[in-house]
Amino acid sequence: MRAAILCIGTELSTNLVKDSNAEFLRNKLLDKGILTEYTMFVPDDKEAIIQALRFLIQKEELRLVVVSGGLGPTEDDITREAVAETLKRELVFLPQAWEEIRKIYFSIRKKEPPENNKKQALIPQGALMLQNRVGTAPGFLIQEGDKKIFVIPGVPQEVEFFWHYIDEQISNPQPSFFKTETLKLCAIGESELASQLQDFLVDLPSGISPAFIPRSGEIWFYLYAFRNPLPEENQKVQQILESIKQRFKDRLFSTYADTLEEAVGQLLREHRLTIATAESCTGGLLANRITNVPGSSTYFKRGYVVYSNQSKADDLNVPLAVIHRHGAVSEEVASLLAQNVAQRAGSDIGVGITGIAGPGGGSELKPVGLVYIGISWGKHLEVHRYQFHGARTTIKFRTTQEALSQLFLLLSKRCLDNGE
Amino acid sequence: MRAAILCIGTELSTNLVKDSNAEFLRNKLLDKGILTEYTMFVPDDKEAIIQALRFLIQKEELRLVVVSGGLGPTEDDITREAVAETLKRELVFLPQAWEEIRKIYFSIRKKEPPENNKKQALIPQGALMLQNRVGTAPGFLIQEGDKKIFVIPGVPQEVEFFWHYIDEQISNPQPSFFKTETLKLCAIGESELASQLQDFLVDLPSGISPAFIPRSGEIWFYLYAFRNPLPEENQKVQQILESIKQRFKDRLFSTYADTLEEAVGQLLREHRLTIATAESCTGGLLANRITNVPGSSTYFKRGYVVYSNQSKADDLNVPLAVIHRHGAVSEEVASLLAQNVAQRAGSDIGVGITGIAGPGGGSELKPVGLVYIGISWGKHLEVHRYQFHGARTTIKFRTTQEALSQLFLLLSKRCLDNGE
Structure with missing residues (x-):
């Protein structure tokens, strides 16, 4: 199972705000063995949102698309409309959602919400409303063929809150990513390490690849696959890692610490x-x-x-x-x-x-x-x-x-x- | 003019490494009035790269696409092949590029590069090689219709080095984003600055907004819009900025330098x-x-x-x-x-x-x-x-x-x- 994340917000596209939502969601998905194949950022621009979402829902291998941001009460928040238009669904007013918005707004600000909050109670036809307990904007889940499309707010605490809805819907995913521990080496160059590792890597089970990441004077190395290895493959992988660790132990600093x-x-x-x-x-x-x-x-x-x-x-x-x-x-x-x-x-x-x-x-x-x-x-x-x-x-x-x-x-x- | 950035690397999609390249490039583009409409991240997966790049080159409004990462000498680096396949061009071996690779490799490591570095001298037919002075992998520029596609390495210092090639090619872009200079202040808090600025900002032309960015002990401030302001609006904006500069001159360090x-x-x-x-x-x-x-x-x-x-x-x-x-x-x-x-x-x-x-x-x-x-x-x-x-x-x-x-x-x- 592979996933995609679409983050909406001009503040992200203009570096006014640093992303933490895609990072959070990718980590949570990886913990479940799910690789995020596409992460996309677009500004609050209706056409860009539609184009990006259309691209993602056409990808067969994706079973999960998480759209985050642009569900606020102000004019520049247009995610709701863009999603409805992409999926050719009407936006319908959900009295139950409006009740929830009034309640949470009142609990935070001790007064009734203004009229423009009403648009937050609009949800595409057939979508399942996801109640928000940390902010006003509800999220929603749309099932489109074999894809689940989650649309959630972009405030980081709210993204963290909404994760449990996503989590519930992907209880037994087919893993799409496997990664060993990361070996970090110093005092050796990337291509020298790669050529010295050739002998170790000839036995690598097919589909499992080495990754070399040069980080100004350090080389990070790990093995990964875009699927879960079989038990005998996993055993082989661990053996290879152990021999590499043994061979390079004087340059392998990650056995001691991260930096x-x-x-x-x-x-x-x-x-x-x-x-x-x-x-x-x-x-x-x-x-x-x-x-x-x-x-x-x-x-x-x-x-x-x-x-x-x-x-x-x-x-x-x-x-x-x-x-x-x-x-x-x-x-x-x-x-x-x-x-x-x-x-x-x-x-x-x-x-x-x-x-x-x-x-x-x-x-x-x-x-x-x-x-x-x-x-x-x-x-x-x-x-x-x-x-x-x-x-x-x-x-x-x-x-x-x-x-x-x-x-x-x-x-x-x-x-x-x-x-x- | 609008741009797109495609960052390639499993290490990014799996959060092993934090992005700084998209952030850097977006900033540089914004300085020239260019909004990055799409920022995409994909792992070192050929099909994903091809799909993402195909999506971007089909977008009419984009004149500039920057692809970064996956140009290393190891097996997992497949950007070169994926780009060539997407654009239906052959990869050709450039002796001149190989010479440059040997020179820079030798100057760093005092020996000849191993054979696997040779693939870094492969470049799609018709592409313009961009010499790398801080690492081995050359980049390249492909002109595809009215689009310029830059393909550059993913090491942050190398991205910074390659920026000047991109800069040279976009001398007079049609602005899609307007932003004043950034005023950077020290020794003042965000809310104190915001409340002191209220009087200055009441006259701001409609559609032009203030941005406050607190950066651990510094506050950055600018005015922005998603369109080019009219001359009289611009004049007003400059007047407002000048009075702010005058008012806060003892705390305004950006009039002297960036940091x-x-x-x-x-x-x-x-x-x-x-x-x-x-x-x-x-x-x-x-x-x-x-x-x-x-x-x-x-x-x-x-x-x-x-x-x-x-x-x-x-x-x-x-x-x-x-x-x-x-x-x-x-x-x-x-x-x-x-x-x-x-x-x-x-x-x-x-x-x-x-x-x-x-x-x-x-x-x-x-x-x-x-x-x-x-x-x-x-x-x-x-x-x-x-x-x-x-x-x-x-x-x-x-x-x-x-x-x-x-x-x-x-x-x-x-x-x-x-x-x-």
Whole structure:
């Protein structure tokens, strides 16, 4: 069983309001194994609503269409009329609906509703009225051939309230979507991962596909199908996932947490390690991401945003002579920042970052996007060199992604080496 | 002129990833007076893509269709094939595109791309290749009758990069939506602004409406209509906007720049002032936001993330005795952080932030969300106390919003006082 969602409202099409209704409904449907094949947004424009709804009701594979929004009492709310016109049904006045509207209006505003609320009691002929307990506009359900068309208000709390009507009508759906857990990896590229996974994926049961989602320095991976797998297929899928997890365990951070900063934090906490940061081009973003994790004060000691050369010298003892000889953006400065910040903060691990975030400040030898990341841990010191592309904030973010990736890799490898 | 957006990706239809592409494109189109009539989301399902695209290209009123997503190198990326099939065009291999892919791949990963990247060089016959400078997948533009169909990748930074190709092709569109400039204000609440604006808005021409958009500590305001206003209406609208700008000029940061950090940066630069930050609960977010602005190194000297008490003492001379007497989250500590960071950095202005971002660490007397922000400027010292609500990252962000708002207010008032 597949579904479609049609959200109506000029405020959505003009970004005045962010959608949460389609997101809510898709999640609820997915929980029942139902894939939302089409999600559509149109403004309060009668012709657009009619065209979109006509498109959806012509799709044979859809058994469920949820239309949300445009049922208010004001002139711009025209969903009722557009639905009736699309389905060639008359709008009829339902005295029972009007009674309910008066009751709920009175309970909220302590007075009788104005005349224009009366149009909310109009419902297409043959539709089943769905009573609204959190707002004035009733919804309705139309059975059109083998399709159920729900028309409900667009206020998010009201959408949540109306879900139970939809839920009741789809008690035993044929699942149209299956998805495994999402594996999130770092410190590996999409195509490299894909080519390394080929061997694992040859045995994939037919109709079950891999999904690769690159997310600026992370790759998300899962297996999915547009149907429910058979028990033996499911077993095979789980086996494949397990071998992939085993193979990439040092880069698989989602076994620890949802985000890289959480996964790094989890490893630091588990092994009672502390960290401090010295950032130049990322300007505090790394410290900010690390401290986004609740409880990070147990392992994050302090951070320095050493933007000027003077601050690198004053706070972290990077000799100005070294900066003049090698440049502020250099392997030497990244190393010193990493080592000295750990020493000054008294932390186990120190991270030093220096680079050119752009758009200015680049040269032929040291172009915008050139970044050095140093990681110091006791006697261990590593420095990575990157050449990123894109806008200033992209380069800053990618830099922190790589810093966190390398931290994760280092920590997870050490833990694996220790036989943990 | 009206447009449509088709976003492709199972990750979107299954809520794994939140859309930002449709939102970005709709905004850009709106800025040019183009209403997005249809926004559609479909999974990586060939038949669904074909059906959705066929629907859109049959709509006469649409002159522009932007298709985004599904151009990656892996098996689940089938947009290329689906578009070619819908438009009944062959896919042809473009050696020039392959060269570009190899170059960008090599510049990022320092090696040759694997074979599966080759399919990214396939483009429908007659299409114009659009070179990608921030990722491997090229986009393409197909002219189909009087419609322009752009097919671009789905990675948000790449969508932002590809916008300029679209922009170039729609130089003089017939407007289907009218919107004034957006006025962005800080340090004022939505309902306070709305009630203060009532007097200005009584003369608004009919059909032209005000929009108030509260954006965590900022209020955005504009006037809009679904038609182009007549010249005399437009004149009236501009008059109203001007009086509003005049009335709220000390809180109106969008006359300087798009974001609060840019506006503050603009004022600092104009008046040759420098700044330094000392952050506890915001963990570097303020420094990060200030340094997101290109050229900020001219006015941002350095930042400290003084997460531990010891670092507050070591780096910024906050006596541990003061911390023990008043608590790390106190007016006294915020003041000392602000004053001492300016002194240590040798900057004109110092900002000191201390608070409880949660979810742990709160008490009855000092609950989660309690924040002190100190601003020191020569002999001037101000400390603001806030009680925020919400998740850890929300509290961190709101704190930096207020710090930037108070900086803006202070700087703009001083400038206005100086008769500038």
